[in-house]
Every structure is written in C-alpha cells, then in structure tokens.
Amino acid sequence: MTAKAKTSSSIIETIKTVVYALLIAGVFRTLFFQPFWIPSGSMKETLLIGDFLFVNKMAYGYSYASCPSIRFPAIGVNIDAKKICGFLDGDNTRLIGSEPERGDVAVFRHPVNGSDFIKRLVGLPGDKIQMKNGVLFINGEPVKLQDAGEFEEVMERQGPQGSMPRCENAPVGQGAICKKSRQIETLPGGTEHVVLNITNQGVDHTRVYHVPEGHYFFMGDNRDNSSDSRLPQTAGGVGFVPYENLIGRADRIMFSSAGRSMLYFWTWRGDRFFKGIQ
Template identity: 35%
Template sequence: MKLKLPILLAVLQLLPIKAAANECICALCLFGNHHMWRITGEAMAPTLDSGVCAVSRFIDPVKEPPAPGDVIVFKHPTKANTSGVFRVVATEGNTVRITAGKVILNGRELPQVPTVPLIRDIQANPNHRCEDASLIKGGKCPVGRYVETLPNGRSYEVLDLGYGNLDNTRTYTVPPGHLFVLGDHRDHANDSRVPKSDGGIGFVPVENVTGIFDDR
C-alpha cells in the first residue's frame, strides 16, 4: 500500500531527529529543497538552541523576499564557505537602534513582555551562559526570557543576560538591498550590531540569503 504524498510529507515533517550524539537525519532533505543544520552556537537560543537539529527550506530571495520576523540562512558577507543564521528585524530603509537592550525600530520601541525565565544547565552544556552567578544552583541558573513583537505582528522569544556591550548602539539605516538581523540571544550574538570592520556581519545583502526556517 502506497502512502499518499500529503501523508508522506506529514511523516517526514516529524524529522529531523538525532540518530547519535553528533548526527542528524533529515529524510525531507532527500527531495533537494531542504537542508539540515545542527546548531552549534547560542546566538539563536531559545528558538534554535545549541545541539538541536533543524531544517531550513531553500529560497530564491528575489521571488520570496525575507520579511521581518523570518529566521534566515545566508552566506556570510566576509567569510567564504560560511553560513549564518539570524532573525530579520529590519529591511531596507528602516532605522534600527538598540537602547538599554530594547530594539527601537523606525523610532518606536518593540514591546518585550517578560515570561518564565529559561533554566540553563551550564554543567551539561558549556556554551550556556548565566546572568547572575549567585543564582546558580545544582549547575543550573535562570536566564531572563521575553516575548518580542514586531509591527507586523510576528512574535518570538528572546534571551537577555542583563547589561551587555551591545545593549546600546548608534542608529543604523538599512541600505537598499540589505537586511538588519539579530540573534534571539541578544547578549550572545555577533549580528548586524557589529560592523564588518569589527569582525561582525553588518548588514546582510538580500542576495546572500539561501534559506528560511518556516516554523520559527
């Protein structure tokens, strides 16, 4: 008995899964329009936490321009054969400024609603960071978690460790054909807040975008 295509795709959507400690399986990727990623850093936590397996869909950014709120995959602007994964916050013509850890988009502060802190096991995962060492109990500590909402209604969770070097920035104006991206872990991301001259990625050219995580 053959599975109908919608049923088969539904089954494949249950993947990716971890087959071993450092291995992921992606049956959906066999069709050629998806790619598997094993997240190794903390920049997009809690949305894409370190160690998880996640599937992105290949896109043509000309036919499907990334929108604010999208989590995208892109070719690194300065490092050959390197890809980045961040969330689009602003597109061309928008102004962005970070003040006291809050995003000011086109002159208006994006609302951040506090939610239950995320408990990080810093013993099990050395990549995890703690906001306040005095709160560590049993190798675990809480990290501030907030729900941030864009003007288009897209919402997502962000993490905040308190004051950080990138909590206050100048005002950026996104140039034509570019995107301004941020990591959801705001104190653990080398994103558009850091210019290329300082080892960051700066603005991301739209033409560099190769994929999108549809379910993030």
C-alpha cells in the same frame, strides 16, 4: 563473462550508483532543502544547540549562496559556493526571488568569510534600527516587550563544541541552574518570539543603523550572546546582509540532541522533534 570481467563491471556499477546518488543529493540540497545543525546558543530559546533542521531554499529563490560550499578540512578540501555558482554573484539579485518578511528565522552566508549563520530578520531595507537600554527600536518606535519569567538550563558543556552557557545569575557552578531573563518581543507586523537577556553590555546601546536598499538587519534572540548585524564585520559581526546572501528560511526543527553526539540517544529532546519555529 570471466570472473575478472564481472568484478570490474560490478565496481563500475557501484561507482555509477555513488556518483548518481551524490548528484541527486547535490541537486536536492541546492534547490530545495539544506540540512543545518545549530552549533551555538545565539538563538536560544527559539533554537537550542543540537537542534537539527532543514532550511527551505525555495522561500526566497536562488542566488550563488544557494549552492553549498564543500569543506572537508581533514583532507584539505575547501570549495566555496562562489567557485561553483560564481556566475550568479555580484548583482545582489535572485532567480525566482521573493522578499523575506520581518521576523523570519533565516540562514545566510556571512558577507566576508562565507560561513553560514542563522538569525532573526528584524530590519528591512530602508529601516532605521537602534538598541536603547536593551530595547529594539525600529524606525524610532520601541518594539512591544512583555516579561515572561526566566529561561533555565543546566550549567554544563553543550553540543559537540562543548561550549558553556552564559548566565544572568553568574557565577554558577557545574551542574547548577543557569538563568536568563525571558521576554516576549512583538515586531511590527505582529510576529511574536522569545528574547533572552543576560547582562548590560555595549550591543544593548547602539547608534542608529540605516539599513541600505537590498540589505537586511539580523539579530540573535539570545541578545547578549549573539554576533549579528549590531557589530560590523571588522569586529566579528555580520553587518548588513545583502539580499543575494540569503540561503533560506528555517521553518521546523526535525530532530534535537542535547549531547555531544546525535548517537547518544539518551540525550535526545523528543519534545522538539518536528517543532515549528516561531
């Protein structure tokens, strides 16, 4: 075999290896686990900006939303999951489906723009959900709340987007301590988790939401800094989330970095590695 033929054969084998690797990774990501970086503070303190986790796609079964969207804006690639798995869309059902449970922290596709969101499931099909003076009511009953001190963080830019935290003790200068009221919320069924409060605002006082069949109601744990089911899709919220839009359940944080890049090892949060999500 000539040197030219050997070089050509080597290139072909390399291409095959890359293609096979991409196919295996695609199947793994579609069927089992999807990586997810936390980009915003809407789920503090349960999830912090810079937490990295794998979403368990086997928890709820599969729908068109289980297929990953392929987006590389820099080179003009934008392939939505519906273009890949659109044959599964439209009937609000799932393959090998199982129902999510109240209190689950789940990733889902926004019903309109297709972006991936992560929030806590608080309302099941048929539930009546309302916020009164910052307290969550489910089917006419307030959830149990227990004061749990304050959540503190440094007033500084967070994550790759460089967002600044909102503070209950505002105004807060750069480098000072930003505080939020902290409570333990207990949902029907016994799930306990931390919720944070910053101020009194419109989403603390809502109408009664009647969750339709086949849909779910999600909220962020950082209650005053979350765009969720309390706001309609036309106002920047997510509204009711269809069953088929669920992607999977978040069970465990694998890695966490407080810096602008995961390469800044001095910003790694070692105490959050492999931490279970409650």
